[in-house]
Amino acid sequence: MGVFASTEDPGTTGHEQVVFCQDKQSGLKAIIGIYSTALGPALGGTRFYPYASEEEALADVLDLSRGMAYKNALAGLDLGGGKAVIWGDPEQIKSEPLLRAYGRFVESLAGRYYTACDVGTYVADMDVIARETRYVTGRSVEHGGAGDSSILTAWGVFQGMRAAAEHVWGAPTLSGRRVGVAGLGKVGKYLTAHLLEDGAEVVATDVNPKALEWVRATHPQVELVDDTAALVASDIDVYAPCALGGALNDDTVPVLRAKVVAGAANNQLAHPGIEKVLADRGILYAPDYVVNAGGVIQVADEIEGFNFERAKLRATRIYNTTREILRLADDEGVPPAVAADRLAERRMAEVGRLRTIHLR
Numbered sequence: 001m002g003v004f005a006s007t008e009d010p011g012t013t014g015h016e017q018v019v020f021c022q023d024k025q026s027g028l029k030a031i032i033g034i035y036s037t038a039l040g041p042a043l044g045g046t047r048f049y050p051y052a053s054e055e056e057a058l059a060d061v062l063d064l065s066r067g068m069a070y071k072n073a074l075a076g077l078d079l080g081g082g083k084a085v086i087w088g089d090p091e092q093i094k095s096e097p098l099l100r101a102y103g104r105f106v107e108s109l110a111g112r113y114y115t116a117c118d119v120g121t122y123v124a125d126m127d128v129i130a131r132e133t134r135y136v137t138g139r140s141v142e143h144g145g146a147g148d149s150s151i152l153t154a155w156g157v158f159q160g161m162r163a164a165a166e167h168v169w170g171a172p173t174l175s176g177r178r179v180g181v182a183g184l185g186k187v188g189k190y191l192t193a194h195l196l197e198d199g200a201e202v203v204a205t206d207v208n209p210k211a212l213e214w215v216r217a218t219h220p221q222v223e224l225v226d227d228t229a230a231l232v233a234s235d236i237d238v239y240a241p242c243a244l245g246g247a248l249n250d251d252t253v254p255v256l257r258a259k260v261v262a263g264a265a266n267n268q269l270a271h272p273g274i275e276k277v278l279a280d281r282g283i284l285y286a287p288d289y290v291v292n293a294g295g296v297i298q299v300a301d302e303i304e305g306f307n308f309e310r311a312k313l314r315a316t317r318i319y320n321t322t323r324e325i326l327r328l329a330d331d332e333g334v335p336p337a338v339a340a341d342r343l344a345e346r347r348m349a350e351v352g353r354l355r356t357i358h359l360r
């Protein structure tokens with residue numbers, strides 16, 4: 001395993017293991033971050049991205065692997081948290097030898113880390129990686145994989161939103177509420193369908209004209225607005241960020257008219273402290289990593305041999321988990337994001353501790 005220099009110090013971040021992998025001939029430079037295996041093997045996708053520097057790649061993998069530990073813990077999975085990054089432009093350097101070299105490094109961890117898709121990697125890449133390692137999920141349907149994870153991601157977001165609606169308005173339904181969906185991509189489209197079926201009014205926006213054409217053709221009742229700024233300032237009850245991270249920031253939060261935020265996008269809180277601003281404005285934020293766990297629940301199910309109904313049942317439980325977090329937040333007088341972290345840490349500590357009971 002090659003090791004390349006870094007100025008970061010994972011020793012201070014609480015990660016169990018950080019592995020630098022290099023294969024000069026194929027051009028592979030990867031970092032695998034394992035934050036915790038307290039609940040089981042670490043699961044998290046591989047991000048293939050042209051980072052500006054190795055420091056940036058390392059910072060991302062440390063951050064993302066920690067996030068996966070919390071997400072997997074709250075999703076009720078017997079899986080820890082990890083993530084990997086491949087440093088480089090996938091358009092330029094992705095190749096069979098590079099992916100297979102990466103697969104061999106994953107295999108060398110002997111099951112401490114399971115990989116899956118993330119930004120820049122796709123099911124077809126997982127099939128290539130799987131030629132070198134057993135520890136890969138998110139594979140194609142022909143290889144026993146679960147296929148498109150956005151189906152259960154959207155279902156889980158809808159469940160989390162129902163729990164938030166119940167907390168604020170007393171009934172677990174979006175019926176009669178006006179929901180603003182920012183981003184009509186893979187998840188946003190399915191979410192829109194669930195919302196309409198539940199009797200919600202949907203107002204939406206997207207930067208991609210094809211997404212707008214899709215919604216005009218399939219759901220003409222959806223109202224379209226020019227951009228996210230117009231959406232957040234409009235008269236909505238619920239805001240569902242389903243595009244990129246950082247949706248809840250110093251521009252959007254002060255003008256947001258919704259009472260509830262629940263959406264699929266990862267890392268919605270632009271900076272620490274913004275969750276407090278939301279709470280002070282009386283806006284209930286259902287933590288992103290809790291409500292968008294349907295996708296990881298789906299790929300995790302593949303490890304057992306994929307069963308859609310079982311995975312859907314698990315994703316449906318996002319309703320219960322969100323409810324529990326919102327109650328805990330009220331009881332402890334903290335924002336839901338803090339309550340979610342506490343609950344995840346509790347499960348990692350309490351269930352992880354059981355491994356100290358000696359079996360043989």
Ligand SMILES: NC(=O)c1ccc[n+]([C@@H]2O[C@H](COP(=O)([O-])OP(=O)(O)OC[C@H]3O[C@@H](n4cnc5c(N)ncnc54)[C@H](O)[C@@H]3O)[C@@H](O)[C@H]2O)c1
Nearest residue numbers: 149150153183184185186187206207208243264265266295
């Ligand atoms: N797909 C999954 O299973 C999954 C799981 C967990 C989290 N997420 C997160 O959910 C979000 C959406 O995922 P996806 O799979 O639907 O991605 P996607 O790329 O299919 O869709 C994103 C959509 O957002 C639109 N968009 C981009 N910038 C925008 C802007 N400024 N304003 C309005 N629209 C904009 C894009 O045009 C696109 O239609 C991402 O943040 C992703 O990380 C997805």
